[in-house]
Amino acid sequence: MGIGDWADGLIDGIERAGRDAAAWFEPTLRLGVTGLSGAGKTVFITALVASLLARGRMRLLSAEAEGRLLDGFLRPQPDRQVPRFAYEAHIAALSAAAPAWPESTRQVSQLRVALRYRPAGVLGALAGPSVLNLDIVDYPGEWLLDLPLIEQDYETWSRQALALADSPARREAAEPWRAALATADAAAPHDDPVAEALAQAWTGYLSRCREAGFFALTPGRFLMPGDLAGSPALTFAPLSKTRQAPSGSLYAEMQARYEAYKRAVIKPFFRDHFARLDRQVVLVDALDALARGPRALGDLTATMAEALTCFRHGQSSWLDRILGARRIDRILFAASKADHLHHEQHARLAALVDAVLADAAHRAAFRGAEVRATALAAIRATAAQEIRHDGARLALVRGHRLSDRREAAVFPGELPDDPAALLAGLAADGPGSAPADWPGASYAAVRFAPPRWDPETGGPPHIRLDTALEYLIGDKLE
Numbered sequence: 001m002g003i004g005d006w007a008d009g010l011i012d013g014i015e016r017a018g019r020d021a022a023a024w025f026e027p028t029l030r031l032g033v034t035g036l037s038g039a040g041k042t043v044f045i046t047a048l049v050a051s052l053l054a055r056g057r058m059r060l061l062s063a064e065a066e067g068r069l070l071d072g073f074l075r076p077q078p079d080r081q082v083p084r085f086a087y088e089a090h091i092a093a094l095s096a097a098a099p100a101w102p103e104s105t106r107q108v109s110q111l112r113v114a115l116r117y118r119p120a121g122v123l124g125a126l127a128g129p130s131v132l133n134l135d136i137v138d139y140p141g142e143w144l145l146d147l148p149l150i151e152q153d154y155e156t157w158s159r160q161a162l163a164l165a166d167s168p169a170r171r172e173a174a175e176p177w178r179a180a181l182a183t184a185d186a187a188a189p190h191d192d193p194v195a196e197a198l199a200q201a202w203t204g205y206l207s208r209c210r211e212a213g214f215f216a217l218t219p220g221r222f223l224m225p226g227d228l229a230g231s232p233a234l235t236f237a238p239l240s241k242t243r244q245a246p247s248g249s250l251y252a253e254m255q256a257r258y259e260a261y262k263r264a265v266i267k268p269f270f271r272d273h274f275a276r277l278d279r280q281v282v283l284v285d286a287l288d289a290l291a292r293g294p295r296a297l298g299d300l301t302a303t304m305a306e307a308l309t310c311f312r313h314g315q316s317s318w319l320d321r322i323l324g325a326r327r328i329d330r331i332l333f334a335a336s337k338a339d340h341l342h343h344e345q346h347a348r349l350a351a352l353v354d355a356v357l358a359d360a361a362h363r364a365a366f367r368g369a370e371v372r373a374t375a376l377a378a379i380r381a382t383a384a385q386e387i388r389h390d391g392a393r394l395a396l397v398r399g400h401r402l403s404d405r406r407e408a409a410v411f412p413g414e415l416p417d418d419p420a421a422l423l424a425g426l427a428a429d430g431p432g433s434a435p436a437d438w439p440g441a442s443y444a445a446v447r448f449a450p451p452r453w454d455p456e457t458g459g460p461p462h463i464r465l466d467t468a469l470e471y472l473i474g475d476k477l478e
């Protein structure tokens with residue numbers, strides 16, 4: 001590092017200190033928000049931030065209920081290398097004349113909300129207000145699936161990835177990939193167009209799997225390249241080991257790129273983002289997986305178990321070393337979009353997420369973190385309704401369908417009363433061999449348009465967002 005860089009760093013520091021002098025002494029809490037694609041991360045963060053800026057609907061956040069939460073406001077982005085969460089664009093979409101769901105983002109992003117509060121008790125009355133900086137970090141859950149690759153060599157990863165692509169459930173999605181693979185010669189001299197074609201075929205296979213409802217798709221960054229699209233570290237594919245793979249061969253180059261992916265993509269993510277989190281929300285769209293059928297629910301369960309190994313001790317010696325004594329001390333597992341169900345069924349939805357995660361949660365403690373499961377809707381797009389149909393009482397939800405904005409009452413189906421038994425049955429069938437449909441049950445997967453609401457009165461209507469927040473940050477506002 002030259003003197004110039006050093007001086008720049010210093011000036012940068014002074015500049016920031018001047019602008020935000022108080023921030024130096026203020027505690028910061030880093031809250032990670034993750035979940036697989038479509039789980040509801042962007043909507044969750046947008047609703048959470050809106051609800052902290054105008055707190056009309058946060059009655060179950062105790063600092064708010066006790067009148068101690070004085071103010072919430074956005075602060076400049078503390079980490080310059082990390083994209084800012086596009087809060088304004090998302091809130092503009094949601095509060096437009098015809099409200100629309102925000103665009104999904106495909107990379108890590110972050111936002112800082114400062115909360116000014118009066119500490120509880122005598123101290124609060126004497127000492128005056130304090131400030132907590134809440135840094136919210138949004139990252140794709142798919143990236144967590146890359147952790148095992150750090151300790152896997154190319155040969156092992158290839159063997160497993162190729163075997164999965166050959167499994168009965170995925171064989172169809174892998175058809176074009178197999179055709180591309182058949183034309184490649186691993187021992188031949190490396191040629192960029194050949195490598196690119198293979199990487200493209202592999203990415204195509206992953207995205208067809210995603211459309212079919214599968215989540216276990218490595219490398220995690222291929223479907224969410226962020227700013228790395230097209231880079232050589234993302235231009236590889238699995239190959240079977242050949243007897244001869246001299247240096248300069250396709251196999252050797254793929255192997256080198258795989259190692260570069262680990263070094264330049266996976267490790268920096270865990271080191272710079274994951275390892276710095278204090279608390280974590282994991283959103284799970286369990287209802288969608290249930291509606292897609294046994295196979296999708298089984299895959300979700302297996303994928304979540306895999307993703308959550310990152311939160312446990314002793315799963316990766318590399319990660320244990322990076323984390324050292326640091327740890328996440330609270331994790332909230334939340335079934336998102338609970339407004340798709342009548343509130344009578346919310347307990348069953350929470351039980352379903354609990355069952356989806358039970359395996360992962362109970363096999364080992366999450367590095368000593370406290371763990372809780374809940375069902376919530378970051379934005380409530382429906383109202384509950386009960387009707388009588390053929391003499392039976394049906395508990396429905398009513399909202400505007402996203403497709404045509406017409407009002408519709410939907411009976412999403414009766415959730416299983418014993419989700420653990422249901423999942424045990426799926427696991428017994430073995431991976432990928434579960435049937436595609438539920439015998440004797442069906443679930444409607446309807447997308448609703450977001451509701452209209454007046455941002456002046458607080459954040460959007462929600463279900464248990466305030467309870468979730470109380471669990472995640474309530475103790476830091478005491």
Ligand SMILES: Nc1nc2c(ncn2[C@@H]2O[C@H](COP(=O)(O)OP(=O)(O)O)[C@@H](O)[C@H]2O)c(=O)[nH]1
Binds near residue numbers: 102
């Ligand atoms: N009804 C309802 N739909 C939601 C909610 N959260 C997310 N969604 C739906 O799920 C879609 C994906 O959510 P998003 O936050 O973009 O998912 P991400 O990929 O995890 O960031 C949205 O476009 C909405 O259609 C919610 O709280 N209620």
Ligand SMILES: [Mg+2]
Binds near residue numbers: 103
């Ligand atoms: Mg998103």
